[in-house]
Amino acid sequence: MTDILLMIGVFVAAFVVGYLLISRVPQRLHTPLMSMTNAISAVTIIGALLLFAAAGDAVGRTLGALAVALATFNLVGGFAITHRMLKMFKGRDRRCS
Amino acid sequence: MSGWAGLAVDLVIILILIGGIAQFRTPLGARRGNLTAALALLLALAIVVWRHRLMDPWVIAAMLAVGAVVGLIVARRVNMIQIPALVAFQHGAGGVAAFLVSFVELTRRPGELSAVALVSGLLGLVIGAATFSGSMIASGKLANRLKQTPTVLPGHSLVLGLAVVLVVVVAVVAGMTTGPALTAWLIVLVVLAVTLGVVFSIRIGGADMPVLISFLNATAGLAAAFCGVIISNRLLVACGATVAASGSILTYVMCTSMNRSLFGVFTGIQLKAAAPACSTDLAAAVSDACELPAASPQSLDPLTRAAQLARDAQSVIIVPGYGMALAHAASEAVGLGRALERLGKDVRYAVHPVAGRMPGHMHVLLAEAEVDYDKLYEMKDINPRFSETDLVLIVGACDVVNPAAVETEGTPISGMPILRVDEARHVVVCNLDEKPGYSGVPNTLYNNRKTVLLFGDAKATLQGLSAALSDACSAREGA
Numbered sequence: 001m002t003d004i005l006l007m008i009g010v011f012v013a014a015f016v017v018g019y020l021l022i023s024r025v026p027q028r029l030h031t032p033l034m035s036m037t038n039a040i041s042a043v044t045i046i047g048a049l050l051l052f053a054a055a056g057d058a059v060g061r062t063l064g065a066l067a068v069a070l071a072t073f074n075l076v077g078g079f080a081i082t083h084r085m086l087k088m089f090k091g092r093d094r095r096c097s
Numbered sequence: 098m099s100g101w102a103g104l105a106v107d108l109v110i111i112l113i114l115i116g117g118i119a120q121f122r123t124p125l126g127a128r129r130g131n132l133t134a135a136l137a138l139l140l141a142l143a144i145v146v147w148r149h150r151l152m153d154p155w156v157i158a159a160m161l162a163v164g165a166v167v168g169l170i171v172a173r174r175v176n177m178i179q180i181p182a183l184v185a186f187q188h189g190a191g192g193v194a195a196f197l198v199s200f201v202e203l204t205r206r207p208g209e210l211s212a213v214a215l216v217s218g219l220l221g222l223v224i225g226a227a228t229f230s231g232s233m234i235a236s237g238k239l240a241n242r243l244k245q246t247p248t249v250l251p252g253h254s255l256v257l258g259l260a261v262v263l264v265v266v267v268a269v270v271a272g273m274t275t276g277p278a279l280t281a282w283l284i285v286l287v288v289l290a291v292t293l294g295v296v297f298s299i300r301i302g303g304a305d306m307p308v309l310i311s312f313l314n315a316t317a318g319l320a321a322a323f324c325g326v327i328i329s330n331r332l333l334v335a336c337g338a339t340v341a342a343s344g345s346i347l348t349y350v351m352c353t354s355m356n357r358s359l360f361g362v363f364t365g366i367q368l369k370a371a372a373p374a375c376s377t378d379l380a381a382a383v384s385d386a387c388e389l390p391a392a393s394p395q396s397l398d399p400l401t402r403a404a405q406l407a408r409d410a411q412s413v414i415i416v417p418g419y420g421m422a423l424a425h426a427a428s429e430a431v432g433l434g435r436a437l438e439r440l441g442k443d444v445r446y447a448v449h450p451v452a453g454r455m456p457g458h459m460h461v462l463l464a465e466a467e468v469d470y471d472k473l474y475e476m477k478d479i480n481p482r483f484s485e486t487d488l489v490l491i492v493g494a495c496d497v498v499n500p501a502a503v504e505t506e507g508t509p510i511s512g513m514p515i516l517r518v519d520e521a522r523h524v525v526v527c528n529l530d531e532k533p534g535y536s537g538v539p540n541t542l543y544n545n546r547k548t549v550l551l552f553g554d555a556k557a558t559l560q561g562l563s564a565a566l567s568d569a570c571s572a573r574e575g576a
Contacts (some may be wrong), residue, residue, distance in 0.1 A: 002214045007326050007334055014335040017115060018342035025121045027450055027475050028458030030347060033121055034258055034314050035184055037343040040114070041169050041191045041314075041321045043138060043336040046145050047198040047328050053151045060201045065160050067197040071191045072164025073171075078187055079135040082173035085180070086131060089124035091469030 028089075032082050039078025045071035106144060107331045113137040114336065124470060125349070141332050177465040178422050181455040182240035188313045189232030193319035196225030196290075200283060202327050208275045214327045219268045221323035222283065223290045228316045229247065230294030235309050238302060239454055247302040247365060253442060254364060257300075260293040300365055304419075304496065305536035308362045310455045313345025347456045354450035356502075356513035381542045400439065400558075403525045403549045404565035410487035412443040414479065416516055417459055418452050420493020420528060427466040430492045433563050434468070446472055447479040447516050449497035475518060483520040484502055491526045493555050495534030501541045509536045518520035524548045527558045 025033050028097030048071050120130030127443050151157055175183050199221035203210070211216065237243035250256055265288055271282035301309045318340025325333025352359055397405070407413065415434055421427055434444045446468060452459035460473055474482075483489065491498055492518040500519040503509040518524055519542055526543065533539045542548055551558045 003329060004211070004326075006132065007213075007329065007331070009332050010334045011322055011326075011338045014111070014338035015342045017119070018339035019346065021115065021118050022343045024345050027350075027457055028448075028460040028470060029121050029124065029127050029236075030350075031180060031184075031455055031461045032127055032131070032457070033343065034311070034347060034456060035180070035187075036118075036121075036416060037314060037318065038135060038184055038187045038191065038341045039339040040134060040138065040336050040356065041317045042187075042197055043141065043333055044191065044194040044321045044331055046141060046330055046390055047202075047324050048194055049142075049145055049151065050149060050328060050330070051198055051201050052153075052157060054205070056205075058179055060205060062218060063197045063201050064138070065156060067194045068157060069159040070197075071162040071194040072161050072421065073166075074187050074190045075168070075169045076165040077168025077172045077183075079131060080169055081136075081175065081180070081183065082131045084172060085177070085464075086124055086128040088177075088461070088464040088467075089470050090464070090467065091124075091471040 020072060032085050034080055035082040035085065039075055039082065042071045042074035046053055098470055103148075104331070110137050110332060111335050114245050114339070115141070118339070138336075161491045176291050178425075179240065180461060181306065181453075181458060182236045184455060185232045185236035185310050185313065188310070188317045188485040189229045189236060191317040192225045192228030192232060194225075194319055195317070195324040196222050196229065196287065198318075198324045199225060200287065200329055202324075203377070205282050207279050208297075210327070214329070215272055217323045217326035219272055219286070221320050221327060222286060222363060223264055223268060224316050224323065226287045226290035226378050227294035227297070228240075228313055228320055230291040231298040231309075232294075232313050232317075234295055234298035235250060235301075235306065235313060236328055237530060239306060239310075245302050247305075248299045249300075249365065253296070253300055257293075257296050260289065264293055281476055298395060299362070301362065304355070304451065305357075305362050306454045307451055307456055307458070308355075308357070309361070310362075311344055311347035311351050312359075315341050315348060318342075318344055328340055351451060353455055354514060356510065363435060373386065399549050399551055400565050401569070403551055403562055404569040405551065406488050406523045406525060407437060407562070407566050408440070408489070408569045410437075410442060412486045413437050413488045413490060414443075414445045414447050414483065414518075414521070415450075415493045416447045416487050416489060416494050416498060416518060417463065418449075418494025418497065419454060419459075420495070421494070421555055422453065422459075422462050424493060424529070426492060426555035426559055427462055429559035429563070430490075431463070431466040431468050431554050433490070433559055433566070436563060436566060444472065445474055445479065445482075447474050447476070447518075449476055449494070449516055450514075452494065476514060477572035480517050483517045486521040487523060489518040489524045491524065491528065492559065495528060496536045496538065497534075498542060499534065499536075499538060499540045500545075501538050504541065506540045510538050518542065521545065525551060525552045525562075527553075527562070529554065 048067035049062055114134055117130040117133030120126040203218045210332025238245050267286045272284055274282050318337045320474045322334050325337055417430055421430055438444050448459045496510055498516050498518045501508055502513045502515045524547055531543055
């Protein structure tokens with residue numbers, strides 16, 4: 001039960017902190033932001049790895065391996081494309097906005 | 098590792114991640130922030146591998162390598178107009194990973210899971226599967242492989258409602274089943290959730306895509322968070338929640354920037370109701386637009402007139418829209434902007450929040466065309482400046498500059514915040530045709546006497562305008 005409460009606490013805390021931080025991101029960075037958060041959501045790779053290790057039967061392991069590959073695609077591709085996109089932004093940082 | 102040490106490690110990783118997101122204030126900071134977040138996830142991954150002895154390390158290494166190589170290749174090859182399609186596709190991949198993990202976890206230990214874990218697992222499964230199919234449809238539309246306009250099935254709302262009810266019923270049945278029948282019910286549930294995603298997504302199109310893609314961003318995060326609850330992993334829950342928060346904010350920003358309710362976007366109600374009222378206005382507006390050139394005081398052809406206006410203007414604001422991207426005219430627009438700058442004019446770019454097919458898309462498109470980002474202005478910063486501007490050059494934007502949004506009531510765009518280009522001294526419009534934008538509301542700007550209309554392919558029009566500008570300049574020098 002304490003475990004569940006902890007999980008709910010973590011969810012709420014992360015949501016609130018994320019909300020406060022992200023509502024201050026300027027519009028011009030919204031596309032890189034979404035691309036990066038997309039890569040972050042590929043954290044399911046942790047679940048996929050654990051599952052692959054724990055699953056006993058062949059079906060479970062195959063699905064686990066598939067999930068690992070898809071999540072890695074998301075993770076690596078997401079961060080790489082965000083980096084490439086941000087490198088295109090050229091200019092001096094303006095104070096406003 | 099003891100429980101407290103594990104908690105401390107998770108906390109450190111989350112703090113690094115938050116540190117990364119906090120740097121998303123300036124483009125340069127964002128670059129550091131992106132790398133910081135990547136570091137956080139790399140640490141998280143390393144710790145999982147270290148904490149748990151994984152079986153078959155070679156299989157895992159192979160899977161990691163395949164995913165990483167494909168990801169890198171795609172990231173290198175994609176151009177900026179394809180970014181929304183790629184991001185939507187990645188939402189889908191995230192959804193699949195979440196629903197696979199939930200699926201295997203639910204079938205692996207039937208009867209052992211706590212009620213909360215069971216419910217989270219079912220939610221992770223449904224949301225993940227629906228995010229997958231919804232994102233694939235969105236990605237197909239954005240990549241122009243599917244029809245971009247909304248596809249409405251007969252009794253669409255009824256079908257959608259029925260799908261939701263079926264998903265809930267089957268989820269409850271699956272939740273109460275133990276034993277071999279469980280797998281069968283879960284497969285039925287996945288099929289239903291996939292159908293739900295398709296039916297949901299296919300009705301949304303065109304200018305509403307930024308809302309859909311932001312919403313799918315949020316649901317992909319939510320699926321990851323639920324998936325984290327079932328495997329009781331705090332990092333997954335925290336990361337998923339952060340992504341869900343980000344997606345929710347972007348969804349909200351997109352809706353308010355179009356003055357549409359989330360419900361209206363997802364059900365198509367607002368657009369449908371307004372359509373019949375528009376058609377008569379449309380005819381009137383088009384005939385007005387056709388009569389106008391004859392009545393206008395300038396006997397010059399529009400291109401020469403536009404070139405003269407550009408030559409004589411001191412301050413110019415360029416307003417790019419998605420039409421510019423579709424016509425592959427970004428470099429022509431930026432080239433014209435540079436030519437005007439060389440003539441000593443003050444050139445700025447005004448970007449509406451919903452210009453493009455995902456939040457902030459136009460900024461990235463212009464960055465790709467090598468516009469310095471300190472020349473890009475957001476709506477609230479540029480709007481007070483239009484009244485002191487000599488010339489506004491609109492390239493492929495319609496609804497976001499339509500004065501009808503503030504002048505008339507009861508249209509789909511009434512109340513939508515717009516770029517106040519009508520306050521500038523002169524306006525040149527380089528759009529494909531005089532048809533209204535996605536909202537179906539005729540653009541009253543086209544009837545304005547200070548507007549010069551250059552209809553046709555934006556790329557060709559801008560090339561013509563550049564040539565006419567240099568002609569106009571040399572004509573003045575010659576005189």
